[in-house]
């Protein structure tokens with residue numbers, strides 16, 4: 457039995473620890489905050505990030521990265537902007553890393569697989585991504601997810617280790633496709649939240665999802681992703697989920713913007729992460745550099761930066777030249 461560790465005790469890391477411990481196997485979960493470690497070890501809950509879920513007693517929280525050194529593989533679930541620093545502190549070399557963050561690194565424009573390859577060049581890499589609200593997964597509700605791994609044997613071993621009756625990984629070898637879907641959909645979910653907050657109606661949301669998927673596809677194909685991955689769970693599947701629900705932090709951030717609040721007010725003092733706010737400007741920049749048109753992403757950036765009002769953002773999208781679909 458593969459001994460799994462989890463790096464990151466937010467909502468998703470905790471939910472994945474719950475999945476990994478589902479058969480009673482012991483799981484070590486590295487968390488940043490003392491209060492999270494105490495809450496998990498003493499009361500089997502993560503009151504700060506995943507309140508209301510009874511956690512398996514087989515999950516042991518630690519604040520020491522060194523405690524993960526004996527694991528056979530690690531689910532890495534820190535926010536995207538903290539991946540590099542946390543990996544740098546991990547005392548492992550060739551332990552397989554299953555990357556679960558959805559974002560692009562600010563400053564470098566690197567995807568999560570590229571950051572991991574720089575930080576841990578000898579570690580085999582997999583990507584786990586899909587339409588997966590943490591509280592539903594932790595509650596055991598049915599969920600399907602993409603597990604992308606270049607090494608088919610390793611991918612199969614990981615899939616068998618994490619599969620549960622209600623948690624179904626689908627295997628792929630397209631790591632770039634799997635990670636691009638998750639990173640881009642967060643920015644598009646902000647746009648859909650804006651439409652919701654501004655009361656623009658269901659037609660507008662469907663248009664943003666469809667035209668957003670066209671942007672995701674253009675960007676993904678330019679980076680070497682495969683169309684079937686972008687159209688699968690980790691791309692279109694996650695886009696539809698995140699663009700349709702106030703359970704999404706990104707959608708909710710956009711909704712606040714659409715209601716007229718500023719990004720700085722909405723992002724100040726928040727504990728949980730809305731990855732799209734960090735990914736939007738770096739995605740815009742790397743897309744521009746690659747000559748990929750992403751008008752919805754451009755609009756989200758301008759709104760987050762306070763350069764346009766909500767109505768100016770919408771007007772700019774609607775005033776674009778008519779063109780073939």
Ligand SMILES: NC(=O)c1ccc[n+]([C@@H]2O[C@H](COP(=O)([O-])OP(=O)(O)OC[C@H]3O[C@@H](n4cnc5c(N)ncnc54)[C@H](O)[C@@H]3O)[C@@H](O)[C@H]2O)c1
Nearest residue numbers: 465466467468469488534535536538557558589590728729
């Ligand atoms: N929540 C979900 O439903 C869900 C589902 C799939 C993927 N994800 C992805 O998982 C990743 C983690 O999100 P989450 O929802 O678990 O987080 P969260 O919003 O629940 O919690 C924030 C996390 O950030 C950590 N953090 C804050 N500062 C840090 C630092 N300096 N170094 C390291 N960690 C730090 C906190 O300890 C905490 O674990 C994100 O990329 C997210 O997009 C989330």
Ligand SMILES: O=P(O)(O)OC[C@H](O)CO
Nearest residue numbers: 586587588589704705706
């Ligand atoms: O709450 P969000 O917007 O970070 O979305 C959570 C997951 O990524 C959904 O798959």
